[in-house]
Amino acid sequence: MVSGMSQVDDATGLGRLEPKSLVQLAADAVRKKILAGDLEPGERLIEERLTKELGISRPPLREALRLLQQEGLVVNQPRRGSTVVELTSEDVYEILTLRSGLERMAVELGVPVQDPARLEVCRQALARMRACAQAEDRGGLVEAGYAFHASIVALAGHGRLSAMYNSLYQQLLLCMARNLYVRERFYEDLETHVDRHQELLDVVERGDPKAVLEALAAHGERSFSSM
Amino acid sequence: MVSGMSQVDDATGLGRLEPKSLVQLAADAVRKKILAGDLEPGERLIEERLTKELGISRPPLREALRLLQQEGLVVNQPRRGSTVVELTSEDVYEILTLRSGLERMAVELGVPVQDPARLEVCRQALARMRACAQAEDRGGLVEAGYAFHASIVALAGHGRLSAMYNSLYQQLLLCMARNLYVRERFYEDLETHVDRHQELLDVVERGDPKAVLEALAAHGERSFSSM
DNA sequence: ATACAAACTATTGTAGACAATAGTCCAACA
DNA sequence: TGTTGGACTATTGTCTACAATAGTTTGTAT
Structure with a gap:
């Protein structure tokens, strides 16, 4: 991991x-x-x-x-x-709101993407997700999912933003390791899970920031509505 | 300081x-x-x-x-x-963009303000700014300005957000300590400087998030356009 | 004269030991 | 029986010393 x-x-x-x-x-x-x-x-x-x-x-x-x-x-x-650290529900709220906020900032700064190499990183991360999903490797999927989101944020080419995001994601992983809701989520179809990320990347590649923000909001809501 | x-x-x-x-x-x-x-x-x-x-x-x-x-x-x-740390212009860009982004998040989360005590902190910080301005205490004004902006962010009641903002502001102060533009800014009328912050707080107290965001954008632009 | 190599010095990385404190347990007293 | 006091233990906070490394300088050879 x-x-x-x-x-x-x-x-x-x-x-x-x-x-x-x-x-x-x-x-x-x-x-x-x-x-x-x-x-x-x-x-x-x-x-x-x-x-x-x-x-x-x-x-x-x-x-x-x-x-x-x-x-x-x-x-x-x-x-x-x-x-x-013991994360209260208040902490989880903070983590999730900050996370989505940072992602939004990254999209606003990084879409449309200038450097194609950065997009390639996203594609590879997504491919890794798909591979893990097909192999039903849930641990690997979590890890690849982290890499995918990090690569999306990295589109902004903003070192401090990425650093904050990564630090925050560590804490998110700590929640996920313990919390029930994630386990439940993981009983959803793994392929569907990957598909949702695929859609997100598609919108990113299309290059319309507003569309990405909408997709991101939908993506986030589906991910965390159960909190 | x-x-x-x-x-x-x-x-x-x-x-x-x-x-x-x-x-x-x-x-x-x-x-x-x-x-x-x-x-x-x-x-x-x-x-x-x-x-x-x-x-x-x-x-x-x-x-x-x-x-x-x-x-x-x-x-x-x-x-x-x-x-x-040696801050390049790239670093300064990162700091300023992140800063404004975090402030925006804070406003979206914290306006309109629920807890009046938090607003009181803002008011006191602003009063300190005005006192420093009248005394022409530029060092104190920088410090009080920091306290003011931090108190605005604290309106969100979001510990991690505030922590990130504070950490970032440290680096901003490091720029300001060295950089020319700030010194120049400080030859502007100190009272005007405080007034701009007063206007910001006024809009915050009025409680319309969208208006605050606009004011914040204008505020930020006036502060950093010279970069 | 210049370039390369070797030794030296300054500084960091790591280890082990000592001092100080907080939590715990037990006993004595109210 | 409950509470307070004190001693004990476990653990952290701090210091000194040693090992290892990087940068620098000097000397020598081409």
């Missing part, structure tokens, strides 16, 4: 090869544990235990936790350590 | 008293140094030097730098340390 994400995160552009520091690796590992449900919401993150699991010492782990804290996956109370 | 900001950041709501950790203090101090121009964009942040200045050891400082890294004020290259 996270492997696909790092693939997205790696899109820093230039080919400068940067040996990932232990901090980055630790952050990735803990993030993966959280999103995989290995660490449950509200659970205390005992530093010493994590260091033993990861085979590192505390300083890099603590720095990694600071990163996750800013990402919104971990909350840190002074003198009381870190815990996995 | 930063004192006023922490005042805003402290708005975590509840009265739970949390002894600030060295990490938080260090992050605040370094942020202040950066925004005050004490540390210039592109400048390397030598850890040992900062520790001596702040009188702390490296681990908490490093964690603070991780926070600032996620806030976008500091960039960290593995094995090569941290530097103050």
Whole structure:
């Protein structure tokens, strides 16, 4: 699940090869544990235990936790350590509204698309979705769906916007990992699920921003009306 | 400058008293140094030097730098340390577009205002702006202007939205500290500057979202057309 | 004189240990 | 029996020291 994400995160552009520091690796590992449900919401993150699991010492782990804290996956109370964030329905509301708002901004900034290469990324992500749907690989579908939406946002060529979106999507995945409604959604026809995204991309490729916004609204409503 | 900001950041709501950790203090101090121009964009942040200045050891400082890294004020290259972020014109474009987009979202979510207390915060911030303008306290005016815009965004009662906005505004302040256009803007009549914000608040109080959006667009355009 | 290589220095990355605090449990008293 | 006080333990906060790396400078050879 996270492997696909790092693939997205790696899109820093230039080919400068940067040996990932232990901090980055630790952050990735803990993030993966959280999103995989290995660490449950509200659970205390005992530093010493994590260091033993990861085979590192505390300083890099603590720095990694600071990163996750800013990402919104971990909350840190002074003198009381870190815990996995617990998302209330209020939080879910915030995440969903921000998400749709950011997507809207991205469309307004990025459609019609100038750089064809960016569209190609969307197409490939959609193809991956379809492949996962046919294989009934629900985990892969979630991951590919993330890549697809991220690629749509990336059409704007707006680094900070994409960064915010990705950070937010992490939290959304955390909801989805736990929440009932998503599981239910996943009993809908997987092909239909992909088709809806296909339609969205079609409208994007056609290049009319207003039409995309309408499609996006419909898409979002269908996705989250059950909340 | 930063004192006023922490005042805003402290708005975590509840009265739970949390002894600030060295990490938080260090992050605040370094942020202040950066925004005050004490540390210039592109400048390397030598850890040992900062520790001596702040009188702390490296681990908490490093964690603070991780926070600032996620806030976008500091960039960290593995094995090569941290530097103050250098904002290109592309970055400024990103910051300004995101800023206006987030403000728009906030208005759409928060106008008309339900909680009168939130409006009161706006009014007080505006009063502070006017006081600073009359005293020709340009530094204070910048700070109060930040508080005003933050309070407008806070009308939405959307924690994540406000957090993103604040983080972005830090970077905007970093531009403003350096960039020419702002200095020029500040030779305009300070009272007029405040008046423009007054008009914005008036429209907000009137409660028509569409009118606010228009006012906001005009406001933004006047503020940044010179970019 | 210039280019390349090797050593050196400055700085970051990581580790382990110590200090301080918060939560918990048990006992004693009202 | 309920409550308060104190000690204990687990965990975080912080510091010092060591290892590793990148940048720089100097020397030598062509």
